[in-house]
Structures are given as structure tokens and as C-alpha cells.
Amino acid sequence: MATIRNAREDETETLRDIGLRAWEKAMLNVGEMAGIRDNAQAAFDNFTRKTWLTITVVEKGGVVVGWAAREALDELISDFWIDPPHQHQGLGSALLSAIEADIVRQGFDTARVETHARNDEAVSFFERHGYRINWLTATYSPKLDREVQSVGLSKLLVEDAEATYGPGI
Template structure:
């Protein structure tokens, strides 16, 4: 089943491939041209995984690399969460997120933050199901992709009583606003 562990430097190239595959699947859903952005994205994933491997947690499914996540600055901001498309829907992203959130709590933070593409409906729904809410919509320049990206920042408060009672109720649209 699922095992979560720290990454090793020898896995950087494999982790970059996982990030790229998950990213390509996500952007194709909203009609983006992955071919146009692929080389820049490939370089960005490889650079990140090579530089930041000590900050990456790896998920394995029955011993096979299946996904990874990162909180690269050891603060409250989750920078990455990627699961190979063929392993999605098995709870791997949820398990990674839970482990990353545990680290954030242990560092004394009362909330976890992350952002995702504003059209990444699958990720937004997952995060909302796991207690996150949309805090901000913004546009950010992505240097690796060399273009502006529409994003949403999401937050999950850990303190009792600060999370929505039931984030799935009400008709607030995709962003819950």
C-alpha cells in the first residue's frame, strides 16, 4: 500500500518525471497546450528536485514511486503535491498532504497554505474536501513557464473551531466564495 518517506538525491530525475506527468494531465483538462510549455516545465521540475530533494517527501505504492510533496522552506507553505496519473484516486495525495501538514504543525504553525492553478478543479476539490478554503485569487508570473498564471491561495487552519463546520455544504461555487 502507501508508504511515505524522505526523498534521496538519487531520485531527483524520477521525481521530476512524476511532477511533469501529473502537471501535464492537470493542464490538459483545462485545455492548455502542454507541448508548448513542456520543455520549460521539465527543466523547472528537474531543477527543483535536484536542489530541494531534502525537503521532498516521497509516496510509494507497493514499493513503486507514485508521488511526492514538498514544503521547501520548512514553513507553513506547501509548494508541491504531485501524484503520477496512474496512481491518482488511491489516497496517495491525501496521505502526502497529511504528512506534510504534520510537519507544519510540529514547526508550530497554526495553518497550512498552498496555491494551485485557478482552473485546477480536481486539486481545488481535493483540498476543499480536506479542509482547505480559498483565501485569495491572484495572477502570478511563472519564470520557469515564462507566462502569467491564474492562481488561488488556499488555507487550512489547524486550531479547533476555525475550520468551516462542513466545507461541502452550500452552493458557493468552485472557490467557496
Template sequence: MMIVRLAREDETPALAAIGLNAWEKAVSGVADAQSMRRVAELSFLSFLRSKWFSVSVIENSGTVAGWAAREDNDGMISDLWIEPSVQRNGLGSSLLADLEHRIQTAGFEAAVIRTHAQNAQAIRFFRKHGYAISSLSTAYAPKLDRDVESIGMRKMLGEPAVHQDQQWF
């Protein structure tokens, strides 16, 4: 059974490990994850230690399997990480639905996400859930010592779906 709930402070190390595992999979082919692993791990730990109270987690049969956050409590989804061994089982979809509900309840009209342009799996995931590409940018990434393309995606929340067979009078 899947349950989405708020994180607990004592879960920080486990959440950082999930984030790190999913991040390594996401940057495969884009960056040398092994050389950046320690910096990434420290980044996850630092973020989670300071923001754990605003992180949502998803449990699968009693085990934490992923987490998501809105770093600035706005419409921007800063993190959505699912343990790679349990990806493609609906966990990310459930976590995303919860985040979208929180964003809409907080009064924001849209949910926004950014990912690197080569993260095809994330782009497919968000497109499947109604997100459209809203921006493309390139910025120098000092840790990678190269330019990295990013894609911004956006989904308007709370709008009724329009079906092709609907008629408007």
C-alpha cells in the same frame, strides 16, 4: 501498502518524471503543455536536485507514486504531485496528512497552497481536506504570455472539529 518517507537523492529523475506527468494533467486546457514540457522538466529537475532532502515521497507497494515539498520549510506547500495513473487512490491524502503534520510540528498554525484557478481537481481535493479559498489573484505569466488566475487555499491546523450537535455552555 502505502509508505510516506523522505526522498533519496538518487530518486530525483523519477520524482521529476512524476511531477512532469502530473503537471501536464493539471495544466491541460490552461496552457500548451507540449511547448512548455522541456522548461517544466528542467524546473522539476533543478528544484529536486537542490531540495531533495526536504521532499517527502509516497510509495505504493514499493513503487514511488508521488511526492510533496515545502520549498521554504514554512507553512506553504509548494508541491504535491501524484502519478496520474494512480490518482484517486488515497495517495495524495496520505501525503497531505504527513505534510500537515510536519507543518504543525514545525510550529506553524496553518497550511497554505496555491494553484491555478482552472485546476478544479486540485481545488476539490484540498476543499475535501478542509482547505478554504483564502485569496484569488491574477498575474502575468511570461512563459504563457498571458495573465493567469491563481487561488490560494488555507487550512488551520490542530483545531478541534466543531460538530453542529455540540453544545457550548
């Protein structure tokens, strides 16, 4: 059974390691990671230490196996990582559902996420959960010190109520 909760400051190294392992798996389609792995590790270390308050974790059997962040506490899910040995067990779905509920509770009607365009597994995961691709771009990533193709996806979480006059029928 999955447990979803807020991250704790003493977990930043665990979160860094999970993020790095999941990132390495996602980057297999890109190739040539050796030159950027150290940059990625430093970026995960910096991110988890500075923004742990924006991170939600998923646990299995009392062990943290994944996490998601909303760095600006808005509708953008800035990070979403499940440790590779724990993928395809419904833990990502449980975490995503909790994050989406937080987004709605905080007054946003749409969730957004961005990922590497060649991260087929992540794109498929979000599409299976109702997200649709909105854009594709290539931009320079200072964290990785290279140009990265990215894709943006979004999902409407709250349907607008149809305007009616008088009592509903």
C-alpha cells in the same frame, strides 16, 4: 498500503518525471502546453535536484508514486504531485496528512497551498480536505514564461484553545 518517507537524492529524476506527468494532466484545462512543456520539465529537474531535502514521497508497493515539498520548510506546501495512474487511491490523502503533521510538529498552525486556478481537480482535492480559498490572482511565472492565474488555499490545523478562568468545566 502507502509508505511516507523523505526523498533521497538518487530519486530526483523519478520525482521530476512524476511531477511533469501530473502537471501535464493538470494543465489539460489550460490547453496549449507544447510551448511550455520544455520549460516545465527544466523547472521540475532544477527543483528536484536543488531541493530534494524538502521533499516527502509516498510509495505504493515500494515504488514512489507521488511527492510533496515544503521548499522553505514553512507552512506552504510548494509542490504536491501524485502520478496520474495512482490518483484516486487515497495516496494523496495519506501524503497530505503526513505533510500537515510535519507542519504542526514544526510549530505552524495553518497549512497553505497554491495552484493553478483552472486545476479543478487539485482545488477540489484540497477543499475536500478542509482547505478554503483565500485569494485568486494572475501573475507572471518565470518557470513557465507566461502569466498564470493562481488560487491560494489554507487550512487551520491547530485550533486555538478557548481562554478560560479556573478549572475547565
